[in-house]
Amino acid sequence: MPQTPIDTFVKDAKDFLDAHAEYKPDGFPDTMFAQFRLIADPEAWRDRCMAWQRLLYDHGFAGLTWPHEVGGRDLPSAYALAWADLESEYELPRGLFGVTLEMVGPTLLAFGTPDQKQHCAAILRGEEVWCQLFSEPGAGSDLAGVSTRATKTADGWRVNGQKVWTSEARHARYGYLLARTDPSETRHRGLTAFVVDMSSPGIDVRPLRQMTGGASFSEVFFDDVELPADATLGEVGSGWSVAMTTLGFERFSSFGRSLGRLVRQASTLGWREGGTREKFVDAVIDQRSLAAFEANMHRRLLAGVPPGPEAALAKLATGAVVSTLADAVADRLGAQLSRRDSGLDDWRLVLLSAPAFHIAGGTDEIVKTMIAERVLGLPKG
Numbered sequence: 338m339p340q341t342p343i344d345t346f347v348k349d350a351k352d353f354l355d356a357h358a359e360y361k362p363d364g365f366p367d368t369m370f371a372q373f374r375l376i377a378d379p380e381a382w383r384d385r386c387m388a389w390q391r392l393l394y395d396h397g398f399a400g401l402t403w404p405h406e407v408g409g410r411d412l413p414s415a416y417a418l419a420w421a422d423l424e425s426e427y428e429l430p431r432g433l434f435g436v437t438l439e440m441v442g443p444t445l446l447a448f449g450t451p452d453q454k455q456h457c458a459a460i461l462r463g464e465e466v467w468c469q470l471f472s473e474p475g476a477g478s479d480l481a482g483v484s485t486r487a488t489k490t491a492d493g494w495r496v497n498g499q500k501v502w503t504s505e506a507r508h509a510r511y512g513y514l515l516a517r518t519d520p521s522e523t524r525h526r527g528l529t530a531f532v533v534d535m536s537s538p539g540i541d542v543r544p545l546r547q548m549t550g551g552a553s554f555s556e557v558f559f560d561d562v563e564l565p566a567d568a569t570l571g572e573v574g575s576g577w578s579v580a581m582t583t584l585g586f587e588r589f590s591s592f593g594r595s596l597g598r599l600v601r602q603a604s605t606l607g608w609r610e611g612g613t614r615e616k617f618v619d620a621v622i623d624q625r626s627l628a629a630f631e632a633n634m635h636r637r638l639l640a641g642v643p644p645g646p647e648a649a650l651a652k653l654a655t656g657a658v659v660s661t662l663a664d665a666v667a668d669r670l671g672a673q674l675s676r677r678d679s680g681l682d683d684w685r686l687v688l689l690s691a692p693a694f695h696i697a698g699g700t701d702e703i704v705k706t707m708i709a710e711r712v713l714g715l716p717k718g
């Protein structure tokens with residue numbers, strides 16, 4: 338099929354979004370904070386997100402850069418960037434698919450067998466939500482400390498152990514698991530990645546209530562869970578490099594546009610001269626710098642230069658903008674923020690979810706160490 342010229346694509350995409358979604362360029366960026374919100378009916382929300390993904394697929398706006406063989410459009414990244422620009426101005430039910438589309442899908446495409454890659458087709462059709470089963474009570478920043486065991490059996494593998502902070506595990510049809518397959522090897526050696534059917538007997542998913550009221554994270558327990566021999570993702574023993582590839586996708590997040598919406602929302606709160614206003618201005622400057630940094634990264638991507646380790650600076654800056662803005666808004670609104678009837682639920686959500694942006698996908702400290710070593714070339718500590 339000949340490639341649609343980009344201006345035709347942009348026009349078609351805008352027509353599609355206008356027909357199916359609410360245009361809200363200055364509204365609260367709900368997708369960015371959806372994971373933290375108290376959702377009254379999680380199943381109805383899941384169904385809405387899956388239906389939206391299906392709609393995107395049916396209209397040719399899913400998997401823009403994914404290969405044809407899995408139902409993608411195989412378009413250059415310029416199309417995905419143009420879509421992201423447009424999409425950020427609409428209110429869309431897409432939070433549930435973040436981990437699935439941004440981390441799991443690209444990992445399956447990079448390491449999956451032809452059969453495993455077919456999951457990408459089901460993902461694009463909105464039929465499969467996935468979760469990422471990396472963190473454990475004793476292995477977060479220190480991911481090489483993973484102790485969940487996968488033991489070889491006659492027919493495949495048997496898994497025992499516990500994961501934690503697993504986003505959207507309660508809705509996930511499949512999980513992408515990092516487990517220790519060779520206990521005689523230490524640290525990052527002896528780990529293997531697996532595809533796990535989350536309905537397998539022996540898996541127990543227990544949602545954790547967050548201080549925001551939401552419960553998008555879960556603890557996941559594995560008690561003698563049997564996996565088939567072909568459940569390995571990548572080679573046995575190569576789990577560390579598979580996982581590091583995934584974290585590379587995760588750390589190249591781009592929230593600059595969504596934060597632009599949040600800053601515009603905040604500007605309506607009325608900032609008088611003085612300390613509070615200066616804090617707000619700091620947040621505005623940081624958001625603009627982040628947006629400029631991301632735009633530069635995107636230009637490089639379009640020129641065929643893959644994001645290097647410096648892309649993780651965007652993750653650090655995102656946490657900084659959210660926290661500075663949340664602090665400024667808390668100073669500005671004071672005690673009103675804690676009143677349930679004040680109509681300020683969105684700002685309360687921003688304040689309470691701000692710490693998560695410094696933790697998810699690697700804490701600030703871990704990212705700073707990586708930047709010190711891999712970008713600045715400082716000696717390893």
Ligand SMILES: Cc1cc2nc3c(=O)[nH]c(=O)nc-3n(C[C@H](O)[C@H](O)[C@H](O)COP(=O)(O)OP(=O)(O)OC[C@H]3O[C@@H](n4cnc5c(N)ncnc54)[C@H](O)[C@@H]3O)c2cc1C
Nearest residue numbers: 469470471472477478502503504693696697698699700702
């Ligand atoms: C919104 C959100 C979504 C998440 N989703 C998932 C998910 O879907 N799947 C998943 O597997 N995990 C998920 N996580 C978990 C996340 O990956 C971990 O919380 C994170 O890696 C930190 O690990 P930890 O919580 O065990 O903290 P720890 O590693 O125990 O760290 C505690 C503190 O010690 C500091 N620290 C630790 N080691 C060092 C060091 N070497 N140098 C300097 N400081 C250090 C850390 O910076 C931190 O301040 C999610 C977390 C959040 C907030």
